[in-house]
Every structure is written in structure tokens, then in C-alpha cells.
Amino acid sequence: MTRIPTAALTLGLAGLIPFVWGALTMLDPALQAWGVEALGPRFVGPYVLLFYGAIILSFMSGVLWGFATKADGAVAATGYALSVIPALWAFFMTGGGPTHAGISLIAGFVGLLGLDWLFARQGLAPGWWMPLRLLLTAIVVICLAVGVFA
Structure with missing residues (x-):
């Protein structure tokens, strides 16, 4: 294992801001009210958690696709096929209301961690x-769980 590059860690942590913000606005009604007033209702609570979660799962498909480009033959073909799963998961599984969508996103991020492991192992x-990925996924799952269970 090598040290996480500062830029990757900093940008990864910055990418958590909407998740943490969404969870905080679920837990603090005053903060949620301020967020609605200052930013609009789409940028607080479950709305930001679910919308941003779907975006990030789709983004991660692109990251995995990039990893697949390092392979050849059947490994590359399998990598390309697996890389589209997070985006398709986000597209098909985030309907059915906020609770179902939140649980589906949690499952999607846990599944993504499995794909991350597979690509790393290869x-x-x-x-x-x-x-x-372990650090970021843990925080994402905690934030989404706040959205589901708070």
C-alpha cells in the first residue's frame, strides 16, 4: 500500500461535502430551514443526499471504466462491463420514494466497494x-443512513 496522494485525499474529502451537508440538515431542523431559505429545497435533506448519491455512483462508473483501459482482452471486456453497473444501478434503483432510494444507494455504494476491490486486486x-475508497464509502454510507433512518 502506498500513501494516498494529498490531492486525491483532499478532493475525495471535498466530494463528501454534499453528503455531510445533507445528513446535517436531516438532523438539525434549524439548519435545514436555513438551507431551504439560502439554497433552495433541492439542496437540503434527502433531496441532496439522493440526487448527489446518484451522480457520484455514475461518476464512479467512469472511474472504473478508466481502470478497465489498463487491461487487455477478456479482463478489459469484463472491466468495461462491470464499470457500467454503478451508473445503471443509480438509474434503475433510485425510484420508489426516498427511503427505498436511500437504501438502494447504500447498497450501490457497498457494491461499488466490491468492484473497487476487484479492480485493485487485478x-x-x-x-x-x-x-x-474505504474511508469515503464509510462516510457516504453513514450519511445516507442518516437520510434513511433519521
């Missing part, structure tokens, strides 16, 4: 990838 992801 040597297609950098050595620091899994420590970064």
Missing part, C-alpha cells in the same frame, strides 16, 4: 485506492 487501480 492491479488496475493504484495501491492507495482501497484505503481511500
Whole structure:
């Protein structure tokens, strides 16, 4: 394992801001009211959690696709096929109301972690990838769980 590059860690943590914000506005009605007034209702509570969660799962499909480009033959073909799963999951599984969508996103991020592990095990992801993904996924899942259970 190698040290997570500062830029990757900083940008990864910055990417958590909408998740943390969404969870905080679920837990604090005064903060949610301020957020609605200042930013609009789409940018607080479950709305930001679910919308941003679907965007990030789709983004991660692109990251995995990039890893697949490092492979050849059947490994590459399998990598390309697996890389589209997070985006398709986000598209098909986030309907049915906020509770169902939140649970589906939690499952999607946990499943994504499995794909991250597979790509890392095949040597297609950098050595620091899994420590970064474990940290980010843990925080994302906690925030989404606040949205589901708060």
C-alpha cells in the first residue's frame, strides 16, 4: 500500500461535502430551514443526499471504466462491463420514494466497494485506492443512513 496522494485525499474529502451537508440538515431542523431559505429545497435533506448519491455512483462508473483501459482482452471486456453497473444501478434503483432510494444507494455504494476491490486486486487501480475508497464509502454510507433512518 502506498500513501494516498494529498490531492486525491483532499478532493475525495471535498466530494463528501454534499453528503455531510445533507445528513446535517436531516438532523438539525434549524439548519435545514436555513438551507431551504439560502439554497433552495433541492439542496437540503434527502433531496441532496439522493440526487448527489446518484451522480457520484455514475461518476464512479467512469472511474472504473478508466481502470478497465489498463487491461487487455477478456479482463478489459469484463472491466468495461462491470464499470457500467454503478451508473445503471443509480438509474434503475433510485425510484420508489426516498427511503427505498436511500437504501438502494447504500447498497450501490457497498457494491461499488466490491468492484473497487476487484479492480485493485487485478492491479488496475493504484495501491492507495482501497484505503481511500474505504474511508469515503464509510462516510457516504453513514450519511445516507442518516437520510434513511433519521
